[in-house]
Amino acid sequence: MLRRKMGNIGFESSVLLFGGAKLGSVTQDEADRSIAFALEHGVNHIDTAASYGDSEVRLGKWMPEIRKDVFLATKTAHRGWKEAKEEIYRSLTRLRTDTIDLLQLHAVGTIEELDKCMSAGGALEAALEAKEEGLVRHIGITGHGHSAPAVHLEALRRFAFETVLTPFNYYLYGLPEYRQSFDALVEETKRREVPLRVIKAVAKGPWAVGQTRNHATWYEPFDDQRTIDACVHYALSHEGIHGFASAGDIQLFPKIAAAVEKFGTMDDAEARALLAAIPEYGSPFGAPTSIA
Template sequence: MLRRTIGRLNRETSVVMFGAASLGQVTQQEADASIRFAREHGVDHFDTAASYGDAEVRMGPIISGIRDDIFLATKTGQRSKQGAKEEIYRSLERMGVSSVDLLQLHAVGSMEELDRCTEKGGALEALLEAQQEGIVKAIGITGHGHEAPKVHLEALRRYPFATVLLPLNYFMYSLPEYREAFDALMEEAGKQQAAVRAIKAIAKAPWAVGAERPYATWYEPFDEQRVIDACVQFILSFPGLSGFATAGDIHLFPKIVDSVERFGDMGAEEAQRILSSVPGYTTVFGAPTSIA
């Protein structure tokens, strides 16, 4: 399993971040099997959130027993100090742990959301207090949508977040405005030694209206191994990227792990050829609909 260092945290973990959104609506048996598979394949970076259904509860039985062997991250979507503080303690209780390695302000994808989090009495104050108490080791920020790179760049100007987590895939990076904003974020993150981590690496498109949905993801994911391989080749070609979160479905997880274990077998040109020719490939966030 390929490993990279998480910015200035100086902690080396698997580039595969176990996206625990996949555990939100599964049985305990299914969750246990997926987590065990992850550990057997060298995945030691687990990323969850208070809003991921029963994910934190499903993680608890195994995670609590291997806490010292993994990097554990969760998120709060609350915007007030009080709401965030309550959610942080609830997350620890649900997972059966006394601390997390990373606590992230979740889904901060607009300047308005950033203002709410960073204003007096905002959620950031709760994270800072939790860090002082020793139950949170580092503080990060996440976001969805096409504005995320710009918002996170501004976030790094307001507070030295240790990590940022935002969308990145071949299609989104092909959009000139997104590419420019993402590159600017990467440059600033590099200066601050803040770790950049990605989501939506294998997202293909929004689900078509009325289409059958064989996966638990809120968007249509790629599921053909060759295309997943191309997505992984693209995403891991960013040397400043410390890792990416897997799609939110336990049935896709083994395919993604398999692809990472073979990273480098596919060349950059082949990956580009595959991804540039996929029919129906677009953004899942409702913006431009063609590759530049």
């Protein structure tokens, strides 16, 4: 499994993050098989969230055994200090650990959400307090939507976030405004040595109305191996991207891991040609509007 250094944090992380959303509504046995598979294939970075159903509980069973071997990240979607601090304590209990490597302010995709997090008595104050208490080691930010890269760039201007997790794939990067804001975010994260990780690398688009949903993801993912290979190649070959979080479906994870393991066997032109030829490709966030 390919690993890359996480900027100033220094951790040699697998480029594939084990996305904890996939464990939100599965049994412990199903979770155990998926976690064991990830570890056997060299994944050493786990990225979950308090809002991902039972994910933290499913992972918590494993922490006494593997905690020292993995980079453990979770998230809080609360915007106020009190609620966020309570959630941090809850995450520690559910994950059965004394310290979280990375706490991320979750789903910050608009300036309004950023303002709430960074206001007096906001979630950022709770994160900073938890860091001072030794409960978390690093503080990051995540977000969804077409404005996420621009919002995360503004977040870095306001505060020294230590990681960024933002959407990226072939379709999104093809949107001129999105490309411009994403490129600016890449330049800033490179300058600060902040690891930039991405989400939605294998997202095909929103589920169609009435479509049978055969995956647990809230968006429709690609599920054939060749297209997943191209999506993964496109993300990992993009300058400035340290890694990506796997899609929230345990059935897709082996295919995504396989694509990472064969990274480098597909060239850039081949990947772009394959992705460009998909007529139904779209944004998981729906039709784009003006980007902040």
